[in-house]
Amino acid sequence: MAKVIDPWGSTLIEDYNKLISDFYLDRFDPKEFPNPNRLMRRGVVFSGLDLKVIAQAIKEKKPFYALSGIMPTSEKIHFGTKMVVEMVSYFQQQGAKTYILVADLEAEATRGVSLEEARKRAMEFHIPAYIALGLDPKKTTFYFQSDNIEVVHAAYKFSKKVTYSQFHALYGDSSPDRIFAALTQVGDILYPQFKKRMPGVIPVGCDQCPHILLTRDIVNRMKKENYFPPSATFHKYTPSLNGHFKMSKSMPESMIELPEDPKSACNKIKRAVSGGRDTLEEHRKLGAVIEKDMVFELMKQHLVEDDGELNKIYEEYKSGRMTSGELKEIACRKIVKFMEDLEKGIKKARKDVNKLNFVKL
Amino acid sequence: MAKVIDPWGSTLIEDYNKLISDFYLDRFDPKEFPNPNRLMRRGVVFSGLDLKVIAQAIKEKKPFYALSGIMPTSEKIHFGTKMVVEMVSYFQQQGAKTYILVADLEAEATRGVSLEEARKRAMEFHIPAYIALGLDPKKTTFYFQSDNIEVVHAAYKFSKKVTYSQFHALYGDSSPDRIFAALTQVGDILYPQFKKRMPGVIPVGCDQCPHILLTRDIVNRMKKENYFPPSATFHKYTPSLNGHFKMSKSMPESMIELPEDPKSACNKIKRAVSGGRDTLEEHRKLGAVIEKDMVFELMKQHLVEDDGELNKIYEEYKSGRMTSGELKEIACRKIVKFMEDLEKGIKKARKDVNKLNFVKL
Numbered sequence: 001m002a003k004v005i006d007p008w009g010s011t012l013i014e015d016y017n018k019l020i021s022d023f024y025l026d027r028f029d030p031k032e033f034p035n036p037n038r039l040m041r042r043g044v045v046f047s048g049l050d051l052k053v054i055a056q057a058i059k060e061k062k063p064f065y066a067l068s069g070i071m072p073t074s075e076k077i078h079f080g081t082k083m084v085v086e087m088v089s090y091f092q093q094q095g096a097k098t099y100i101l102v103a104d105l106e107a108e109a110t111r112g113v114s115l116e117e118a119r120k121r122a123m124e125f126h127i128p129a130y131i132a133l134g135l136d137p138k139k140t141t142f143y144f145q146s147d148n149i150e151v152v153h154a155a156y157k158f159s160k161k162v163t164y165s166q167f168h169a170l171y172g173d174s175s176p177d178r179i180f181a182a183l184t185q186v187g188d189i190l191y192p193q194f195k196k197r198m199p200g201v202i203p204v205g206c207d208q209c210p211h212i213l214l215t216r217d218i219v220n221r222m223k224k225e226n227y228f229p230p231s232a233t234f235h236k237y238t239p240s241l242n243g244h245f246k247m248s249k250s251m252p253e254s255m256i257e258l259p260e261d262p263k264s265a266c267n268k269i270k271r272a273v274s275g276g277r278d279t280l281e282e283h284r285k286l287g288a289v290i291e292k293d294m295v296f297e298l299m300k301q302h303l304v305e306d307d308g309e310l311n312k313i314y315e316e317y318k319s320g321r322m323t324s325g326e327l328k329e330i331a332c333r334k335i336v337k338f339m340e341d342l343e344k345g346i347k348k349a350r351k352d353v354n355k356l357n358f359v360k361l
Numbered sequence: 362m363a364k365v366i367d368p369w370g371s372t373l374i375e376d377y378n379k380l381i382s383d384f385y386l387d388r389f390d391p392k393e394f395p396n397p398n399r400l401m402r403r404g405v406v407f408s409g410l411d412l413k414v415i416a417q418a419i420k421e422k423k424p425f426y427a428l429s430g431i432m433p434t435s436e437k438i439h440f441g442t443k444m445v446v447e448m449v450s451y452f453q454q455q456g457a458k459t460y461i462l463v464a465d466l467e468a469e470a471t472r473g474v475s476l477e478e479a480r481k482r483a484m485e486f487h488i489p490a491y492i493a494l495g496l497d498p499k500k501t502t503f504y505f506q507s508d509n510i511e512v513v514h515a516a517y518k519f520s521k522k523v524t525y526s527q528f529h530a531l532y533g534d535s536s537p538d539r540i541f542a543a544l545t546q547v548g549d550i551l552y553p554q555f556k557k558r559m560p561g562v563i564p565v566g567c568d569q570c571p572h573i574l575l576t577r578d579i580v581n582r583m584k585k586e587n588y589f590p591p592s593a594t595f596h597k598y599t600p601s602l603n604g605h606f607k608m609s610k611s612m613p614e615s616m617i618e619l620p621e622d623p624k625s626a627c628n629k630i631k632r633a634v635s636g637g638r639d640t641l642e643e644h645r646k647l648g649a650v651i652e653k654d655m656v657f658e659l660m661k662q663h664l665v666e667d668d669g670e671l672n673k674i675y676e677e678y679k680s681g682r683m684t685s686g687e688l689k690e691i692a693c694r695k696i697v698k699f700m701e702d703l704e705k706g707i708k709k710a711r712k713d714v715n716k717l718n719f720v721k722l
C-alpha cells in the first residue's frame with residue numbers, strides 16, 4: 001500500500017514520528033541554525049529534508065533561496081499560513097533570496113476563481129498579510145503563475161519525468177487537474193534555479209510533503225539540468241480549538257482565521273477544549289493536563305514570543321496555581337492585540353503593494 | 362474493455378467501418394461539400410464528426426475555422442501530413458479562417474527537441490512545406506505553442522474537466538506527459554474560439570480521433586464558455602509500400618518521405634507490393650488485383666489528380682492490358698515530378714517565411 005499524504009485534503013496525521021519514518025524525513029534540530037525562531041525552538045518545526053545544505057549556505061554566506069506560494073482562493077488565511085510566512089521570513093533574515101508566487105492558475109483550474117479575481121485578492125489581501133506577518137517586501141520577488149511562462153513551460157517539460165504510478169504512490173490520486181497543479185508547483189519550486197543553480201528551502205506544513213518529494217524525484221531524473229533538490233522544513237498543524245487534530249473550515253468554532261474580529265477570536269478561545277480539571281479543588285491538587293490544552297498549544301505556537309514568559313505560564317498552569325479560565329484570559333488579551341496589530345499591518349502594507357518587485361515573463 | 366486508438370503509436374486499424382461504429386463517427390459524404398477535393402471524392406476521407414455545421418457555414422458564408430498543427434520533431438513529413446495540409450487548404454479555399462500551430466512544447470517535453478531547435482525546423486522546413494503543399498500563407502495565422510500563453514493557461518483550466526478514467530478510456534494511457542500533451546492540444550483546437558465562438562474543423566488521420574473526442578467532451582462540460590464542439594474529417598492511412606497497413610519509419614523501404622530524393626522514391630515504388638499476377642499470361646487473362654496494389658493506392662491518394670485519368674489507369678490495369686511494371690513506370694514519373702515540384706515549392710516558400718502572420722501572446 002502506498003503511504004499517502006493528501007496535500008489537498010485534511011488527512012489526519014496522528015503521529016509525526018511515524019511520518020518521519022515513513023517518508024524518510026530528517027528530524028529537525030534547531031541547534032543547526034543561528035537564532036532559531038519560536039517555531040524552530042519549540043518543536044513546531046519537527047522535521048525537514050536536506051537542511052544541512054541550507055545551514056551551511058547560511059554559515060558560509062553562499063546564495064540560497066526560500067520560496068512559498070499564495071493560494072488566493074479565500075479572503076482569509078489561517079495559522080498554518082502564518083507559520084509558512086514566519087519560516088520564509090526567518091530564512092530571508094538569514095540571507096535567502098526570497099520568492100513568493102501567487103498560484104492563480106491553480107486557483108482558476110481547481111476552484112474556479114478567475115485570474116482577475118485571484119489577482120485582486122492577492123494584491124488587496126494576501127500579499128499585504130504576508131508583509132504584515134514579517135516578510136520584507138523589499139527583499140522579496142513576487143510573481144503570478146499566469147505571468148510566468150517559464151514556469152508553465154517547465155511544468156510541461158517535467159511531465160515527461162514522472163510516471164502515473166509514481167504520481168499515484170505520492171498523492172493517492174492522479175486526476176489530470178492534480179497532475180497539472182503538482183507539476184506547476186514543481187516548476188515554481190525550481191524556478192529560482194532556472195537561471196542560477198543554488199540550494200533552496202521550502203517551508204511547508206507536513207501535508208505538503210508530496211510536492212517536495214515529487215520535485216526531488218524529478219530533479220534526480222534530470223541530471224543534465226543539475227538542479228539542487230529542494231530542501232524543506234515541515235511544521236505541525238495548529239490544532240483545532242475543539243480538540244480535533246487540525247483546524248478546519250467545516251468546524252468554524254474550531255478555527256481562528258486571520259484576520260478575525262478580535263472579540264470573536266476571544267470568544268472561540270473561551271469555548272476551547274482546555275486541560276483544566278473538572279473542579280477547582282481537583283485542578284489545584286493535580287494541575288492542568290497541558291498536553292490536552294488547545295489554548296496553551298495556541299499560545300506556544302503563536303501568541304507568546306518570549307520563552308521565559310511561556311515557561312512561567314507553563315509552570316503556573318501545570319502546577320494548578322493558574323486556572324484554565326485565567327489561562328484563557330491571558331490568551332484572549334494576546335489574541336486581541338495580535339488581531340489589532342495584524343489589521344493595522346495589513347492596511348499599512350496594502351498602500352505600497354503596487355510598488356513591489358513583480359516578475360513578468 | 363475500452364476501445365482504444367493510440368494517437369501516438371501505430372495501432373493497426375484494419376477495418377474503417379468498425380472504427381466508424383465503435384466511435385459513433387459520421388460516414389463522410391462528399392456531396393455535402395462544394396468542389397470536393399481528390400481525398401474527399403475518392404473515399405480517402407472516410408468519416409467525420411459534425412460536418413453538417415461546416416457545410417452549412419460554407420453555404421451561408423458564415424465564419425468558421427480550420428486548424429492543424431506541426432510537430433517539429435523530424436526534418437521530413439510524410440503523406441499523412443500532406444493529406445492534412447490538403448484538407449486544411451480545401452477548407453481555407455471555402456472561406457475558413459486558418460490556424461497552424463507549431464507544437465514546440467510537445468516536441469520538447471515528449472521528444473527532447475529544444476524550443477530553439479523546434480523553431481528553427483518549423484521555420485526552415487515545416488511551414489515552407491505546408492505552403493508548398495497548398496496552404497495560402499497570407500490567409501493563415503501561425504503560432505508556436507510556447508508563444509501562446511493563452512493556450513497553456515487553457516490547458517491547465519481544462520484539466521479540471523476530465524477525469525483520469527475518461528482519459529484512460531480514450532487513450533489507453535494516462536501518463537502525465539500525455540495528459541499535458543493532450544490537454545494542450547485541446548487548448549490549441551479551441552484557441553480560435555477564445556475570442557469569438559464559431560464552428561471549426563480539424564482534419565486528422567483516424568489515429569488522432571481521441572483528441573477530437575476529448576475536446577468535444579470538455580466542451581460539453583464547459584457549458585458556460587459555450588464553445589462549438591470541434592468538427593473533424595478523418596482520413597485513411599497511406600498504406601505501406603510493402604503491403605503493411607501504414608507506412609512506418611521502422612521499415613524505411615515501406616515509406617516515402619516528403620521530400621525524398623526522386624530516384625530513391627522511384628526505386629521504392631519499383632520494389633513495392635503490386636497487384637500484378639505471377640506470369641504475364643495470367644495477368645493478361647485475369648487482370649490485376651487492384652485492391653492489393655500499393656502503387657495504385659498511392660496514385661489514387663496522391664499522384665493522379667484527374668479522375669478521368671485515374672479511371673483510365675484503373676480500367677487498363679484491372680483488365681490486364683496494363684502490367685504492374687507499366688503502372689510503376691507511370692507512378693515513378695509522377696513521383697519524380699512531384700518531388701521536384703515540392704523541393705522547388707519549399708525553397709520558394711522559405712524565402713518569405715519570416716514575413717508570415719505569427720501570433721505571440
